Amino acid sequence: MELMYSSTRNDQVKMTASQAILKGLADDGGLFVPERIPALSVSLDELAKMSYQETAYVVMKEFFTDFTEEELKDCINKAYDSKFDTEEIAPLVEAEGAYYLELFHGSTIAFKDMALSILPHLLITSARKNHVKNDIVILTATSGDTGKAALAGFADVEGTKIIVFYPKNGVSPIQEKQMVTQKGDNTFVVGIKGNFDQAQTGVKQMFNDKELAAQMDAAGYQFSSANSINIGRLVPQVVYYVYAYAKLYANGVIAKDELVNVVVPTGNFGNILAAFYAKNMGLPIGKLICASNENKVLYDFFSTGTYDKNRDFILTSSPSMDILISSNLERLIYRIAGNDAKKNAELMASLSGNGKYEITAEMKAQLADFYGNYTSEQETAAVIKKLYEDTGYIIDTHTAVASGVYDKYKKETGDTETKAIIASTASPFKFTRSVMNAIDAKYDKMSDFELVDELSKLGNVAVPQAIEDIRSAAVLHDTVCEVEEMPEVVKKFLGVK
Ligand SMILES: *Cc1c(COP(=O)(O)O)cnc(C)c1O
DSSP: OOOOEEETTEEEEEEOHHHHHHHOBOTTSOBEEESSOOOOOSOHHHHHTOOHHHHHHHHHHHHOTTSOHHHHHHHHHHHSSTTSSSTTSSOEEEETTEEEEEOOOSTTSBTHHHHHTTHHHHHHHHHHHTTOOSEEEEEEEOSSHHHHHHHHHHTTOTTEEEEEEEETTSSOHHHHHHHHTOOOTTEEEEEESSOHHHHHHHHHHHHHOHHHHHHHHHTTEEEEEOSTTSHHHHHHHHHHHHHHHHHHHHTTSSOTTOOEEEEEEOSSSHHHHHHHHHHHTTOOEEEEEEEEOSOOHHHHHHHHSEEEOOSOOOOOSOGGGOOSOOTTHHHHHHHHTTSOHHHHHHHHHHHHHHSEEEOOHHHHHTTTTEEEEEOOHHHHHHHHHHHHHHHSOOOOHHHHHHHHHHHHHHHHHOOOSSEEEEEEOBOGGGGHHHHHHHHOGGGGGSOHHHHHHHHHHHHTOOOOHHHHHHHSOOOOOOEEEOGGGHHHHHHHHHTOO
């Protein structure tokens, strides 16, 4: 039976998976959600024997029902190949009793690769299935990680072009170097004189600009989005939770159907929502532990039932989580409102009007599976230092935020028995300076690449290829523009008059 997708703001919208992937965002501004969460159709014993790619197929086929087996397997095999530096794709590492699920073995060493290495293939397949003639132009605003992962995913994929906007002074030196050295004739990287929110708003305005869309169409182009609201990014993220659980079972760490907690360092709420979907597919997940940095809007939401973005934006050492509007939370809100699009649309209107909304007691009662907390900057550094000193294992700042919250969870609830998977979302090599400074302040004197070599020695891990590649790579993109100039820059790159 075909699984259809509707908008979180309008029940009347009904789309196939491939149509929802192509559109990205519904016309009413809502997000596409499956009309029900499908159940896993294979047993745990079968899953325990599967490779990452096989697991990906049995999960994704339940959601993307209008893709043929051949199409889906083709997308999966093109995505999860030797771009990853381990055949396991997402290995588990045990440290101090927790299981770190390393989601950073792809080409840009952050977890965005897990979804962005497959999204281009899902998009192109969707375009073909729906007889789209235009080339797809991906517009993306990035606070650092999404941009590079999207560039790497789309580079040289036929029928696509990708344009990435990043805040010129708002990303780490390594993140910037990764982006401006991107190869591929269909890639374009632009620094903007503004912050991430301005870049994001600029991109959204281009998506909503009907005149621009008509000009694009006449030139044989149409826009699409690689941002984490695309259902084609969310579903591939469900896979690694199923895979990790099955591996723990296969290795005798857990018994059949034993509950496992999942801890996720959260920004836009995509990764943890994927864990929630996995739980709803039947995976025995206990608590969904939502970890924030000092931008703790989600912690406040889980404690009070009020989502309030009216607060200062704090720049932290975990920049990929510096977010005040967690877009994917809307899918959860819709769900706890009883799949009520009207109710959800009211709350979202309040968010865009007043910057806040409050859920009902009835809705709040449905959040019992979630636990929220946050880790301060000082605590984050202390977590990295302590784990390194106790075990030799070095984690990045985002993962440390999760680890810190997990400690608080255990202290607060006394639940120390349940095993936990901690989503490890970036390689420490991506945030070298913050990581090394956490271990010892003396490292601050060193250059970025000296720090890379020092980290490699200290952690006894090889420097990832992604970092080796940019040491000597030539800068290929040097465009910088004002926020207002973004549409002009797009047209110029595409040769549209
Ligand atoms: C994007 C990102 C996150 C946050 O993930 P969401 O799905 O947006 O909640 C956490 N850590 C890293 C390293 C990231 O790149």
